[in-house]
Amino acid sequence: MTEIPKEEMLLKCPSTCAGCGSLLALRYILKAAGKDTVLVIPACCNSVIQGVYPYMLHTVPVYNIAFAAAAACASGMSEALRAKGEKTNVIVYAGDGGTADIGIQALSGALERGEDFLYICYDNEAYGNTGMQRSGATPLGAITTTTPNGKTVNKKDLDRIVEAHNLPYQATACSSYPADIYNKVKKALSIPGPKFIHILAPCPPGWRIPSEKTVEIGKMAVKSGIWVLWEKEYDKFTVSAPSRAAMKRPVPVGEYLKAQGRFRKVDEKTAAVIQANVDKNLKKIALEAAQSEETE
Template sequence: MAEIPEEEYILKTTSACAGCSASLILRYVTKAAGPDTVLVVPACCTSVIQGIYPDTAMNIPVYNVAFASAAAVASGMSEAFRAEGKETNVICFAGDGGTVDIGIQALSGALERGTDFLYICYDNEAYSNTGMQRSGATPLGARTTTTPVGKTEFKKDLDAIIAAHNPVYMATACSAYPEDLYKKIKKALSIPGPKFMHVLAPCPPGWRYPSDKTIDMGKLAVKSGMWLLYERENGKLSITGASKAAMVKRIPVLDYIKVQGRFKTATEEDIQALQKSVDLGIEKLKKEAEGIC
């Protein structure tokens, strides 16, 4: 990864949990964005990771805002910078709870207005900061503190919702593939207008796996097809990175979920439903990438 700069904007004093992939994602996001960047962070794990001012781990400006308002704040901030002729990167860095559920109205509005910003949802598939409650991004069959015997609904298709807004650029990424993540952030920030990235962020305490297995967990997600890497630029979809191989041959979904304690109560029906959903989702993306639909 020689092209990734050595400069660090997330210092070694974070309050993150051991094995936290959200802080790893943020590290590469800020390396790609550089020092002329402002982060807008709603209530989420990052609000804790950054530490308490003045002993913050962030080496760039951060605005902590209300749960539902991140994209709205970023929209006004971007307009103010552009009015002054500044090209400062305005980046929302929000969890799935603040994106898929609580913040989706502000995000929709900012995308519809054509705000020049980058919105990043780091997705650990639960409200991890407040005790691992179920979110709209929690997968079918996963245990949380509010779904103790497993969630009975599928994960909300956030990417389909975002795609309906026709942003100039949107992409998925995973903390286990930092080079892919870095390149997509660089690309997104080079394009004026509204951009969105959805990044899988495995969470050791929430997903219930050993903290030294975070990278392995991300790779299993991609290799099983439970998480797909792609980008959509001006409506054109391209499969990227390790997901190209997963389109052809992938490991069973069971290999991914059996190493996570959160799926301990998942039923055979849940597992079959997840596998079917993955297979159908991959076929749909393949057809779109090939221009069939």
């Protein structure tokens, strides 16, 4: 069992929606990172969640920056701190829009340059802060305020894009598995260079689920295989324990879709496409894990 510190790094004053997955994830991220950390936050839900001046939620410095700018800001910060001989963790905490869409150029640049920082994307699969518009990370079939009949194209495969930069450490996680998040952040911060963690963070108002179902829906995502937990340390690709178990006998993705109001317009045909996409992806991941094991 992972020993997670009891000390809370977030004060009890967040202005989140009830049941926010991104805040749950951040709680464990900061426990893993500790006090010698600076958070860089571009425009996203977490710009608002942190409170209104002069109050703040976090017990580490938080630097807010423009939507497209998180990875570049972290680059400058990390270079300056390292030039001064300081080891302070620089962690970006950005939403999916700020990562997969408007911020992807800066992210790609920072990853290519090999900046020493950890980029964490919490993915609630839409522009949550502006009221749930579709983003590149919105999944096929999901209703948003700009896809009122459901999104007609697939979710952008952000992880493959990031993977193309050959990072020393990359992982996926989900806010429903705090120990997994904690361990992955710990490991990431022990490795120099650019690190990336992509966390699925259910959003009760956006996904149209009851506030108390955040953890349950996240687990359903993993159990259905629509979200797979894995990590890649240099070339070593490993499927994480919860997904290893789930992949043996994935729950049909239809159950995950049915549990959320945002998928209510998904017809059988689209549901079949989504299931086929999941099956294809699971095969790909199983193959990659097997190949990685072989080369060990």
